[in-house]
Amino acid sequence: MADKGEKTIGELVSELTGEVRVLFRQELDLFTAEMKEKLVALAKDGAAIGVGGVLLYTGFLVLLAAIVLGLATVMPAWGAALVVALGLIAIGAVLVLKGGKDVKEMDAKPEQTVGALKETVQWAKTLKFTSSRRRGFASKSGTRKAI
Template identity: 40%
Template sequence: MTTPPTGGASRATPPPTTTEEASTGQLISQLTEQVSRLVRDEARLAQAEMTQKAKRLGTGAGLFGGAGLFGFLGLCVLVATFVLLLDLVLPAWLAALIVAVVLFAAAGVLALVGKKDVQKGTPPVPTEAIASTKADIATVRESARR
């Protein structure tokens, strides 16, 4: 037969063997401790998950940035190709001017479409989530009054 170890937490009171034997104060103390531990554990889990996702997001953003750079360089070569193609039938300066005007027109159209989308997205507040939360709070308050 082994003897129980004498070291350890001497101030901690062992939990009662069953909940029927525990007093209300002990049960509330256990509940508070368990809820507190649960919240801390969930916060640690959320922090670890967000750290991992942030690392992946950073790597993905870097790769997208590299892809964007190479795409931009490819577009520049394509624009130069159009200029050289028009140079076969027009003077070089006129070919470059025509391609520049077309590019500026495309940029203007994209800017106008982007401006409309930005206006639809402002203000950047989750209005639907706020409304849903307010409805939930009102429902809980109404249930508590009954």
Template identity: 35%
Template sequence: MSDLTGTPTTELVKQLSEQSAQLVREELRLAQLELRQKGGRAAKGASLLGGAGVTALYGLGALIAGFVALLALALPAWAAAMIVAAVLFLVAGVLALRGKKQLELATPPKPEEAAESVKADVQEIKNRGHR
């Protein structure tokens, strides 16, 4: 740091303003770079997870085919396939009902508790202002 003794206050304020603005710009650039890097990693991770999901879906299909083949040892193949399909539709129905319930709990998509809290805070401030 240089010696600032004897520097006029207006000059010091000007330097402070310029340095503060420069610091904010540099911090914003650093934040943008960091977010860009993290965004790239997130995209790569999401695509890998998508690939894993598709692969798992094929695996599930093979497992279901195995169950059908196993049941076909005791029943006609068409009956085994119908039984497995019925079980899968039952599971899908249960999952759909649970998902619907969760969506109903999430709507409307507004922060109701936070809004009530803000209203209470505003009311408290008004009440304190009237004292």
């Protein structure tokens, strides 16, 4: 029989099962939060790439309009169109390059979750070691040995 203050094996197993469930839920919540954070960053970078692409395309169209105006009539109006086109192209190129660089540098691996899982494995190994020592606690004759 268990002394006062000691838990039975059934109670310990039940408590361990409950703690493992809580730990698993916490690991899943951490993974979910970390992946949401990475998806938000990816969405922002994707938006920058998209806006940059639209500006590059717009700049190209304005550049074509400047070339057409310049060739059709030799007037100063094409100079203004050329300046606008080059400005849009420069801004678009900067946005596309920045967004592409950020996407390449992003680490999609959930670092916090991996670290927490490694800690959990270490914890489980210590439990295994502790439980294997408990088996040897009682001698074959049934008397208890001091630790």
